[in-house]
Amino acid sequence: EDKVVQSPLSLVVHEGDTVTLNCSYEVTNFRSLLWYKQEKKAPTFLFMLTSSGIEKKSGRLSSILDKKELSSILNITATQTGDSAIYLCAVDLNNDMRFGAGTRLTVKP
């Protein structure tokens, strides 16, 4: 059975801290791994990773995929209260997307 596991499930930090969110997967037919940020209802797209070792970066957020370890990390540096959200990892299995349970990040002032 295809599985996507995120850790930690929740995390509380203070502004300015750096956080690392983890996503591991056990799937067949891996195509890519995607990260989303979910604040209210709809997840907003952050990154899509298809190749190992190539970091994708957007401002204070960055992510990298390790296909050998079947995992990915999402880093957020100099966190701000606006980063508080649920961060979802999803694995694209050809015509299907399997989501992890998410990491709820709370950034305190």
Add this chain to the structure above:
Amino acid sequence: SAVISQKPSRDICQRGTSLTIQCQVDSQVTMMFWYRQQPGQSLTLIATANQGSEATYESGFVIDKFPISRPNLTFSTLTVSNMSPEDSSIYLCSERTSGIGGEQFFGPGTRLTVL
């Protein structure tokens, strides 16, 4: 990415009734999907909606309960039929403009509460 809109954004419904959620995309998209997110849980795929063919449902979801239409490449509807409180969820429409292997984007969601 395409701009995706959903209607209604939220609704409160009575048990036993049905609600149809509309999803409109501002450009033609190959693949459209419907997801459900129950309170405190992650997203679960209900079905893939392909234009011109029957929707493909995931295990645990059936057409009688969640009929889907996809009349063209920019529009889809999901109906939640004979609702019960367990159907209270956020329902999300999603698309992949570039097809299989492309990035996937979500609509703003419909928050459904069934009393």
